[in-house]
Amino acid sequence: MPDAAPSDRRVTLPRSRGNKAWIITGAVVAVVAVAGVSAFGIFRHSVNTYIDPWAKKVADAGYTMKTAQVGEVNFSYVEGPDNGTPLVLLHAQLMDWFDYSRVMPELANNYHVFVVDYQGHGETTYPADYVMTANNIGSDLGDFMEQVVRQPAFVSGNSSGGLLTTWLAANRPELVKAIALEDPPLFSSEYPRITHTVGIKAFKSSWAAAQNGFDDDFLMYWLNYNTAFFDKYVFTGSSTVIKYFVSSFRNANPGTPVELKFIPNNTVRLMMRGLEEYDPRFGEAFYDGTWNEGFDHAEALQKITAPTLLIHANFSTTDEGLLNGAMDQADADTAMSLLQNGTYKRVDSEHVVHLEDPDEFVTIINDFFLNGGVGK
Secondary structure, three states, rough: OHHHHHHHHHHHHHHHHHHHHHHHHHHHHHHHHHHHHHHHHHHHHHHHHHOHHHHHHHHOOEEEEEEEEEOOEEEEEEEEOOOOEEEEEOOOOOOOOHHHHHOHHHHHHOEEEEEEEEOOOOEEEEEOOOOHHHHHHHHHHHHHHHHHHHEEEEEEEOOHHHHHHHHHHHHHHHHHEEEEEEEOOOOOOOHHHHHHHHHHHHHHHHHHHHHHOOOOOOOHHHHHHHHHHHHHOOOOHHHHHHHHHHHHHHHHHHHOOOOOOOOHHHHHHHHHHHHHHHHHHHHHHOOOOHHHHOOHHHHHHHOOOOOOOEOOOOEEOOOOOEEEEOOHHHHHHHHHHHHOEEEEEEEOOOOOHHHHHHHHHHHHHHHHHOOOOOOO
């Protein structure tokens, strides 16, 4: 018997401690789980209730949303107070007017600003069979300026908006005083050259959506189709997380453009807004080359008589030999050689300069349009 008691105690004591340990561990896990769920709920609420602070800044600067019926197109645009010469801003492809929000308040101090959602973007509407070409879109934009702006204006366009600015200056010279081309894909977006650029991947997704249908939700289509893009610019596997929060935000804010505060890159975050309203037929026309039909970039540049500022952002070449950027140096040099009255500005910035470095963009624009005296 003396030997049995110690044996029983050795067995019983660890067993008792083990039960307590499991109870304590379970309680800790439960607390952590509850805390995790609570933290996630708080984070989700913060995402769903987020309002970009620049929305208020734009409104406080005196901007208002408007529409104008011009032929078969009902243009959606934002107009600022009349504080000077009209300045028409044309955003990049896949974006909408709000991508200029970081510079709109400052620009309102010296100009009468009009930020236009051109066809395929934002809330601008048009017939279902509208032809997505530079000539068609440019012609309607020209009529918009004639009908709404009503006097010669400064025009600044980024990316595809830069191409349309080029079209306007070449074909409707009476409408423009001077232009700024913010990293436009001159020559590089013409077919077949475009097939040797990184952009062809994005245009292919537009082509696929237009060909195969996308259930009228291009943002979700893009998230499914371009996971590698979000892996690179947000974090690996981010598209799944983003899709969850897109659905959550939409449920909490029906009819409100998606704004996901946790995406650190301004351009990517604001692109989400543009993708919600984007018509993939616009990108499809770049993919198959029809967008530039009848719009030769070299010929257009040669026709421009207005003072022209060419803003050239960063570019590189991938291991596959694809141009990663709007223009390489040869493209920019060729463009400058064709312009009659051109000024070149190289900037250390990514493609959407007015989002990457808004202060520098405003300085560049003011120096050219105002301090340089080109509008006099």
